[in-house]
Amino acid sequence: MARSVSAMRGQILESALRLFAVHGFRGTSLQDIASDAGCSKASLLYHFAGKEKILTELLTPARDALATLLDRVSGLEGGRLVEEAVVGYVDLTLRFRREIRLLFEDIAEMSCHQDLNVMELADGLLDALAGRSQQAPSRVAAWMVLGAVFITSATDDEVAPDEVLRAEMIRSALRTLDHTPS
Amino acid sequence: MARSVSAMRGQILESALRLFAVHGFRGTSLQDIASDAGCSKASLLYHFAGKEKILTELLTPARDALATLLDRVSGLEGGRLVEEAVVGYVDLTLRFRREIRLLFEDIAEMSCHQDLNVMELADGLLDALAGRSQQAPSRVAAWMVLGAVFITSATDDEVAPDEVLRAEMIRSALRTLDHTPS
DNA sequence: GTCAGTTCTGACCGATCGGACAGTTACGGT
DNA sequence: ACCGTAACTGTCCGATCGGTCAGAACTGAC
Known part of the structure; x- marks a missing residue:
C-alpha cells in the first residue's frame, strides 16, 4: 500500500509526537510508533534515517522559532530587550507545549512509576x-x-x-x- | 571479597547517584554502576531488588524531606504558610541538587546529542x-x-x-x- | 502493457539490557 | 574446627531494541 508521498511521513511524525509526549522518547520504541501510525517499522526507517532523526524533526520547528526570537531581540537593549524576550519566550513555549511535554515525560514516568x-x-x-x-x-x-x-x-x-x-x-x-x- | 555489611551497598548508591547525574537513569546500565562501584552486576542485584529500587533509594531522602516540609506547614495559613513553604522548598532543592540534576540529565543528554x-x-x-x-x-x-x-x-x-x-x-x-x- | 522509480514490508541480525540462579568465598558465633 | 549465614560472582537467559536488506507492491509516465 504505497500511499501518496508525504501522507505516511506526516502520520509518522504525528504518532511519534503523541507517543513521545506520553511515554517519553526512550520509553517509545520504533515498533510503538509504527503500530500507531499503521505501518511497518521498516517503513519508519525508510522515511527517517534513525530514531533520533524523528525527534530532531519534531523539535526543529521549536528550535528555529527560538533562534528567530533571539535574532529579533539581538538589537534591543534594556527594558525593551527583556520585555520582548519574555513575551516571545512565553508565546513560544505555549505554541510548542506538546514538544516541551515530551521532554519532561521521561522524568514524569520515572517519578510516578x-x-x-x-x-x-x-x-x-x-x-x-x-x-x-x-x-x-x-x-x-x-x-x-x-x-x-x-x-x-x-x-x-x-x-x-x-x-x-x-x-x-x-x-x-x-x-x-x-x-x-x- | 565479602566486605563489611553496608560498605559495598553504600558504594553502589554513591556510584549510581554520580552516574545517573551524568548519563541519566536510562542512560546508565547496571554494568556501568557495577564497574564504577568495583563489583559484579550480580552483586548489585543481591543488594537491590532491581534497577528501579536503586533509584527509589536514592530519591527517598528527598521525598521524605518534602513530606516533612509539607507536614510542618500544614497548620499554617496566609503569609506564614507561603513564606515557610518557599524557604523550606528552596533549602530542600539546594540540599538535593545532585538528585534533581539526575532527573534532568535524560533531557539534557537528549537535547545536546x-x-x-x-x-x-x-x-x-x-x-x-x-x-x-x-x-x-x-x-x-x-x-x-x-x-x-x-x-x-x-x-x-x-x-x-x-x-x-x-x-x-x-x-x-x-x-x-x-x-x-x- | 511496460518500465523506472518510489514506497513499503517481512524476516533477520547484532547488540544490549535487566534479571535469574547455582555455586563460591568470607565472616562470625559456638 | 565447624557451620550457618551473609556477601559476592560467573554464567546464562529471554526480551527488546535499533537497524539492515532483499524484494514485493504500488504509482505515474510513456
Missing part, C-alpha cells in the same frame, strides 16, 4: 505555595515557583554562589507568589 | 532574559524565569485557561527579572 508517589507530594507543595487558593492565577504562580526553583537548583554551581542563589530564589519566589488578584 | 544544539540557543535566551547582565542575581533570575515558563507551559491545560496562563507567566516573569541590585 516508583513506590514513592512524588506526584501527590508535588500537589501538596503546589497547594502550599498557592496559599491553599484555588484561583487560577495563584495556581499558575505556584507552578512557576515550583518550576523556577526546581530548575535553578539544578544549574551549575558556577552560575552563582550558594548564598546568592538561595537569597535570590527566595526573594523572586515570594514576589511571584504575592500577586494582586485582577 | 542532536544536530540541533539547543544549549547554545538556551544560553542566548538566558543572556536576553538577564538583559545582557553578567551579575549573579540577574543570571539567577533569568534562570528562574526560563525554568518557570518552561515547566508551567508543560502543565495540564486544566490548570488555567490559556489566556490566564499567558498573562500570568508574562507578569510574573517580568516581576522576577525587574530585580533591584543589592
Whole structure:
C-alpha cells in the first residue's frame, strides 16, 4: 500500500509526537510508533534515517522559532530587550507545549512509576505555595515557583554562589507568589 | 571479597547517584554502576531488588524531606504558610541538587546529542532574559524565569485557561527579572 | 502493457539490557 | 574446627531494541 508521498511521513511524525509526549522518547520504541501510525517499522526507517532523526524533526520547528526570537531581540537593549524576550519566550513555549511535554515525560514516568508517589507530594507543595487558593492565577504562580526553583537548583554551581542563589530564589519566589488578584 | 555489611551497598548508591547525574537513569546500565562501584552486576542485584529500587533509594531522602516540609506547614495559613513553604522548598532543592540534576540529565543528554544544539540557543535566551547582565542575581533570575515558563507551559491545560496562563507567566516573569541590585 | 522509480514490508541480525540462579568465598558465633 | 549465614560472582537467559536488506507492491509516465 504505497500511499501518496508525504501522507505516511506526516502520520509518522504525528504518532511519534503523541507517543513521545506520553511515554517519553526512550520509553517509545520504533515498533510503538509504527503500530500507531499503521505501518511497518521498516517503513519508519525508510522515511527517517534513525530514531533520533524523528525527534530532531519534531523539535526543529521549536528550535528555529527560538533562534528567530533571539535574532529579533539581538538589537534591543534594556527594558525593551527583556520585555520582548519574555513575551516571545512565553508565546513560544505555549505554541510548542506538546514538544516541551515530551521532554519532561521521561522524568514524569520515572517519578510516578516508583513506590514513592512524588506526584501527590508535588500537589501538596503546589497547594502550599498557592496559599491553599484555588484561583487560577495563584495556581499558575505556584507552578512557576515550583518550576523556577526546581530548575535553578539544578544549574551549575558556577552560575552563582550558594548564598546568592538561595537569597535570590527566595526573594523572586515570594514576589511571584504575592500577586494582586485582577 | 565479602566486605563489611553496608560498605559495598553504600558504594553502589554513591556510584549510581554520580552516574545517573551524568548519563541519566536510562542512560546508565547496571554494568556501568557495577564497574564504577568495583563489583559484579550480580552483586548489585543481591543488594537491590532491581534497577528501579536503586533509584527509589536514592530519591527517598528527598521525598521524605518534602513530606516533612509539607507536614510542618500544614497548620499554617496566609503569609506564614507561603513564606515557610518557599524557604523550606528552596533549602530542600539546594540540599538535593545532585538528585534533581539526575532527573534532568535524560533531557539534557537528549537535547545536546542532536544536530540541533539547543544549549547554545538556551544560553542566548538566558543572556536576553538577564538583559545582557553578567551579575549573579540577574543570571539567577533569568534562570528562574526560563525554568518557570518552561515547566508551567508543560502543565495540564486544566490548570488555567490559556489566556490566564499567558498573562500570568508574562507578569510574573517580568516581576522576577525587574530585580533591584543589592 | 511496460518500465523506472518510489514506497513499503517481512524476516533477520547484532547488540544490549535487566534479571535469574547455582555455586563460591568470607565472616562470625559456638 | 565447624557451620550457618551473609556477601559476592560467573554464567546464562529471554526480551527488546535499533537497524539492515532483499524484494514485493504500488504509482505515474510513456
